[in-house]
Amino acid sequence: MTATLSTTPETPNATTYEYVLNFACAQRPGLLHALTGLLVEFEGNIIELKQFDDPRSDRYFLRMHFSVPGDSPETVDAGLRERLTRLETDLGAEWSLNPHAARRRVLIMASKSDHCLNDLLYRSRVGSLPIEIAAVVSNHPDHRELIEWHGIPYFHVPVDPQNKQVAEGRLLELVEEYDVELVILARYMQILSDALTAELSGKAINIHHSFLPSFKGSKPYHQAFERGVKTIGATAHYVNEELDEGPIISQQVMQVDHAFGPEDLAAAGRDSECKALADAVKLHCESRVFVDGNRTIILR
């Protein structure tokens, strides 16, 4: 991915490149000075800066959107990475540097329900999500006509207990072939193996149709009905080997009452599922999410 170009008002002919830096390390005095000082070395300009100093873990988290002038994206990129690598060594930091406003290539996985799939298609088409849908994979054939109408490759990959390893191998082939940066489980109802979740660690987001940690696993709306809840919700989280226990990124809730049966709860919950998933995908693609153990820090 190459950085986006822009020109600064002071020097209208200069070419500048915009990046987002994510930086995390143990707290110590002078961190902000070190990072803003690095930018001065590159004659950079801070566009947006958010930071969080966690008093419980003594860890520091920073997200900085900035622009730097340069002759070429390659030169700028190499210079920034070389300097950040030195800072990483000095501070024992973790960091990532991404071109700003780059659309992330995503692969969407769905089973029978298609409300989240449709919502992502719409938000991608109108530009409210910085994603490029590279492919759609489903364990059912149902959505082929819709997806191919959008000009997106559709792969029907059936899954059963006997062929699960082969099916997951096919998914990884597609992730590689389509240069996928994020896998979105949009109501995909198959449990991913430990090996696959490890391979996709930090780059697979699932939407669970309950307000976790309540009602994990299958049929959460039936569980909610049996419990007689007055609020239902949806949770978007990174996928890990523990079913529905990955780090939570975004949640939505809504009020219900005694008149709602399981199917009514499922129908009412669709909008919350779409909104929680879209919010999580946007936060991830804008590099606003830090995973800290089994929690996330979100710098909106």
Ligand SMILES: Nc1nc2c(c(=O)[nH]1)N[C@@H](CN(C=O)c1ccc(C(=O)N[C@@H](CCC(=O)O)C(=O)O)cc1)CN2
């Ligand atoms: N490793 C993970 N895989 C998946 C996760 C996850 O968090 N970790 N989330 C699910 C989605 N999901 C709820 O959001 C979910 C999907 C399926 C089931 C389930 O029990 N399904 C079948 C069993 C299917 C299988 O064995 O693969 C069933 O109903 O018995 C529960 C929750 C996506 N995958």
